[in-house]
Amino acid sequence: MRNRASTGSRCSRRTLLQIGWSGLLGVGSADLLRAESTPERMSARATGLIMIWLGGGPATIDMWDPKPDVAREVRGEFDTIETALPGVRFSQHLARTAEIINRGVLMRSLHHNIPDHTPGAQYVMTGNKPSAALTYPSIGSLAAKLLPTSAGMPPYFTIGEAANTGAGFLGAAYDPFRFSAAKAMRTKDQPANDLNGVVLPASMSPAQLDERRRMQELFNARFVERHRETDLVPTFSRFQLDSHDILASNRIGSAFDLTGESEATLALYGQGEVGRSMLVARRLIEAGARFVTVGTSGWDTHVDNFSTLRRLLPPLDKALAALVTDLDQRGLSDKTLLLCGGEFGRTPVVNNTAGRDHWSRVMTWFASGGGLKRGYVHGSSDARGNDPADAPCSPDDLAATALQLLGFPADSRVTTTAGRPVKLFESGRAIGAIMA
Numbered sequence: 001m002r003n004r005a006s007t008g009s010r011c012s013r014r015t016l017l018q019i020g021w022s023g024l025l026g027v028g029s030a031d032l033l034r035a036e037s038t039p040e041r042m043s044a045r046a047t048g049l050i051m052i053w054l055g056g057g058p059a060t061i062d063m064w065d066p067k068p069d070v071a072r073e074v075r076g077e078f079d080t081i082e083t084a085l086p087g088v089r090f091s092q093h094l095a096r097t098a099e100i101i102n103r104g105v106l107m108r109s110l111h112h113n114i115p116d117h118t119p120g121a122q123y124v125m126t127g128n129k130p131s132a133a134l135t136y137p138s139i140g141s142l143a144a145k146l147l148p149t150s151a152g153m154p155p156y157f158t159i160g161e162a163a164n165t166g167a168g169f170l171g172a173a174y175d176p177f178r179f180s181a182a183k184a185m186r187t188k189d190q191p192a193n194d195l196n197g198v199v200l201p202a203s204m205s206p207a208q209l210d211e212r213r214r215m216q217e218l219f220n221a222r223f224v225e226r227h228r229e230t231d232l233v234p235t236f237s238r239f240q241l242d243s244h245d246i247l248a249s250n251r252i253g254s255a256f257d258l259t260g261e262s263e264a265t266l267a268l269y270g271q272g273e274v275g276r277s278m279l280v281a282r283r284l285i286e287a288g289a290r291f292v293t294v295g296t297s298g299w300d301t302h303v304d305n306f307s308t309l310r311r312l313l314p315p316l317d318k319a320l321a322a323l324v325t326d327l328d329q330r331g332l333s334d335k336t337l338l339l340c341g342g343e344f345g346r347t348p349v350v351n352n353t354a355g356r357d358h359w360s361r362v363m364t365w366f367a368s369g370g371g372l373k374r375g376y377v378h379g380s381s382d383a384r385g386n387d388p389a390d391a392p393c394s395p396d397d398l399a400a401t402a403l404q405l406l407g408f409p410a411d412s413r414v415t416t417t418a419g420r421p422v423k424l425f426e427s428g429r430a431i432g433a434i435m436a
Helices: 013-022 095-103 117-126 139-146 206-226 232-249 251-255 263-269 273-286 305-329 395-405
Strands: 048-054 080-082 089-091 104-110 156-160 177-179 291-296 336-341 363-368 376-378 388-390 413-415 421-423
Touching: 048 139, 048 273, 048 305, 080 095, 089 095, 095 104, 095 305, 095 363, 104 388, 104 395, 117 139, 117 395, 139 156, 139 291, 139 395, 139 413, 156 273, 251 273, 263 273, 263 305, 273 291, 273 305, 305 336, 305 363, 336 395
Parallel strands: 048 291, 048 336, 104 376, 156 177, 156 291
Antiparallel strands: 080 089, 104 363, 336 363, 413 421
16 A cells, blocks of 8 residues: 555645735634644753654664564565664664664664554554544644744644644644655755745845735735624734745745755765755754654565665665764754654565565664663564564654653643644653653
């Protein structure tokens, strides 16, 4: 089954802001922006989060949790290498990440019981098991809702293909800005980028933008007078203000413009889409974004697992190691939480098409920064990679850990667009052992 990004039938956040700027009315109910109670923020270790999403379910047994001492049908085709942590080995195709693993946490005992792409991704990306009664928000949308924002910079972005990044019961106001990695970046080889609606058009000056806003304010005054008793006013006004701030600041455009980056930095991340996307994620966090998801796909390796990983792992290895190093060197790692993984792992036993099938009973995620320990391995899988051997943890626990590091305990509550209070996570509890 092909893993797809879930965008739903609603207008995207980017589209709503474009509509807000153009002055069109009737795009949605003010339920999207209903005044909601926000839980008080506790002491926070992190102010932002970057998630690297490996869509399709990566074969972590061939990456971060190899089994070199078992039969070939389990250990697979790859050799293993030493890492910066004594006794911890990685796949031969993750040599750069092996060098920086002492700066982060390896969680080798994550598990759940949903070995299917769509509900499995919903579980991992929201920290709540899928429910027929509620469409839970992604943890990115929770961050967009709960964390303070800076003028002219939306809190939440998705670059590339990632599943279940939407706002669910929080409403479209907390959806991410979604961008195609290939089209959005500006480089020396690609002088123009596709950021229509979120950067000021070349034909309009800042002075003209201010004049347009003044004209809209006159129009709005008349509109408010006519529709004072309706719920359109707060919706319309909020999206107009957001769109003006975004256009005027050009902070999104600047973050996606890589022409000012040094050749050394570009080389560190690599020339491919994965590396450039992670570099933009760092730039967005620097510019004031709170949560950035970098989506990659192709990890659903039922067939030709090893040849596929020989193609996918080197650019991921280079870019992930670069991101960890770059965040450290820029003094951003203490406040920026980094997570990398997918919706599940793959079967320990290689199938008859040289592939591995869905396996949610145990998987590995990598994490660093944002208040986590450095050089720590949490839990383990058993000898053949079937199940956790110790310290089992779940997607709810991982999500609860992320939100607690951002300042919000798992039992904090947010309200749906209908006014119903709901806990952030029904079952998740922060994993204290991985926190510094």
